Amino acid sequence: MKAALFYGPENVRVEDIPDPVAGPNQVKIKVAWCGICGSDLGIYYGMLSDVITQRPLPVGIGHEFSGTIVELGPGVDANKLAIGQNVAVSSNVYSLETPSTRMQGVSCDGGGLSEYVVVEQDAVYILPAHIPLDIGALIEPLTVSWHALEKAQFKAGDSVLVLGAGPIGILIVKVAKVFGASWIGVSGRGAKRCSLVREHGASVVYAVPEVTDDEIVAETFKATKGNGADVVVDCAGTQSTLDVALKAVRPGGTVMNVAGWKKFPEMNMNLCLAKEIVLSNSLGYGGAHPEVIEAVAQGKFDKLDALVTLRVPLTEFVEKGLRALTHEKDQHVKVLIHP
C-alpha cells in the first residue's frame, strides 16, 4: 500500500510498504480522508523531534482520519464493530500510568496518511450513516477543540477570546457557540480566515496586525463590562498572544493553551499571581469522541464542510498539501488528503 513516511526533517516520502495486519484487539481500516494538522507541519519541519524519535524512523504520519473497517483482529468485539462500518479514530493512546504518550501518526506504528492503518478497537468510533467520511476526518480536531473548552470549564453565558483563526481557532469558535457562549472575540490573520471565522460564529473579529494587541485587550474589556474574558484560548502560541491572554482574561479566569510553540515565551508570573489566572493546556480528547459525534449527528455544527479548503491525493501530500499550508496558510483552513 502507499503511505507517507517521515524519514527526517523535510524528508517525507510517499512509498509502497506492506499492508499492516490487525493483531489482537485491533482493527484494520481503509483510510478515506486524513486531515493535515499544524503539528504535522511541525513534524515535517523538524520541530517535534523529541516526540517522533521515540520510534525508529521512518514512521507513518497523519492522525486526523476516518475510514472503513476492513478487518477485525482476534478478540475484537464483533457485537460492537463490523466490517464495512465507517469510523472516526481517536489517535491518542495516552496513559497517565506510563510516562510516555503514544499517538497514532506521531509516535506509533502507522499513521492516517496511508491506504490502510491498524488501530486498537478502543480507539474506533462508529460514524452514524448520515455523517459523510470527509466530515469524519474533522471529528479529531473538533474533539480536540471540544475537550479544550470542557477542560477550561466553559459554560453557557461565558465570554471567550480566541487567539488565532486557523482550523483549531475556527473549531473552538463553533464549539463555543454550541456551548452557549455569550461573546466570542477572535483575533486572526488574513482576510479569508477572518471572514470565515465571522461566518462560523465570532461576535467580533480582530484582524491582526492592523488591530494592535492593546486594542484587542481594550475591546475585550469593553465587551465584557470591564471584567475581562472568562476564557482565553491561545491557538497561535506566540509571546504576543500569551501577553494578550494574560491581560485580557478576567481575574480568576482560564487561559487555555492548545498551540504548539516555536519559541519559549516569557510569562508575567506576577500578573498571573495577582489575578489568580489558571493556565491550562489541552491536546487530548478526554473521551469526548462519542459526545462530539452525537452533536455532529444532531446537526449542532453547521457548515463543517466549508472548512475544507483543499482536497489532495496522498501522492501529492508534500507538494500540494504541506506546501499549501506553508506558503498559502492564510488561504486555507483544513486540507484533507485522500489515499
Next chain:
Amino acid sequence: MFVSRRYLNQSPARDKSRSRSLGEHDQVIGRAHSVVWGKTYRQSIYRCGICGTDLSIYYGTLSETFTSQHLPRGIGHEFSGTIIALGPKVDAIKYAVGQNVAIEPIIACRQSDCTACSSPTTRNICPRKNCFGLSSPSGGLSEYVVVDPELAHILPSNVPLEIGALMEPLAVSWRAIKKSQVKPGDSVLILGAGPIGIFALEVAKVFGASWVAISGRGTKRCDLARQRGASAVYNISLISDEDIIAETLKATGGRGVDVVVDCAGRQNTLDMSLKATRLGGTIMNAACWEESPAIDMNVMLAKEIVLKNSFGYAGDHPEVIEAVAQGRFVNLEGLVTLRVPLDDFVGKGLRALTHEKDKHMKVLIRI
C-alpha cells in the same frame, strides 16, 4: 502612637501625628480608591510578622503589581491584636471589646459591579484591592489600626495571640494547597523552605498528602523541614536541580508528583516544576517573582499541565483558624525564631531576614 512607615530609600521614622478616630462613616485606606465604611473598629496590635514581601518593599524590589506609589505608607500585614473600641455601627453581638482577633489585610472594593467581590472566596483578586501594609496608609507595624470588622477574625480562646499573627501566612499556604486540590494519597513537591513553603508542607499533610518533599536552602531550614515531617528534604546547596528531579521521579514510580508548589519564584524553580509534575498534574505558584521567567510551553502542552496561582486568601481564614483550634497543626510557635520590639524592626528584624535568612523562619515584632 508609634507607626512604622515606609519612606522611599529612607529608614522608617516614628510618626506620632496620625491617630485615626472613629466616625459613623469612617473613611478608610487607599488613596487611590477610598472606600467608605459604615462600621469600623479600632484594635491594638499585639504581634506582627515580617514577610518576604516586606523585605522587597524595604529594598524597593517589589513589583508595582502589588503596591501603590503613595508614600509614606504603613507596613506590616501579618498581625493579630485585641479589640479596644467599636465604631457606632459595628455588630455588638458578634464583636466585643477585649476580643482577640487575627486580621485579614486584603481590602477589596466591595462595589456591586465588581465580579471578584461578588463572592467572598474571590475578593483577593479584586482589581481595585488594597492591602494593609502594602498599598494603604496603614500597616500592622503600629500600635493601633482601624479596620472593617469583616477583616477581623475572632481567635478562639485556645489560640494565643502570637499564633494569631501566623494566621495570615498560614492562610496563604492553606489557600495554595486547597486550590491545588491536594487530596489524600497525593504526592507534593514544595520548592522553597521559607515560611510559606514550610506552612505548605504542614497544610499538605493536613490535607492527607502521602509524600511531601521540600527543597530549601541552609541547614536550619532543612532541619526544620525534616522536623515538621517532610518525606524528603533537598538542601539545594548540596543537591542539584537535576538530582532533585531524579529523586522525585524515583519516589513517585517515575510518574512525577501530583502537585508542585513553587514558593521561590525563579527560572530554575519553574523549570523544575515542569519536569517534576506528572502528566496532567498541577503546578501551583504562590511566589512573587523578581523577573518574568521563560516557560517551555511545548512541555506544558505535551504533559497537559495546569499552572495555577494562589494570591493571598479570601474566605480562607475561618477554616484555617478552625483547623488550628482543633489542633490539626502541632507546635506552630516552634516556627517563630525571633521576637523583636517595634523599635528594632529595621535594625534587628529586617536585618535578620536579610543577612541571616537561612537561620530564621518567622520573625515576629512585639508591638
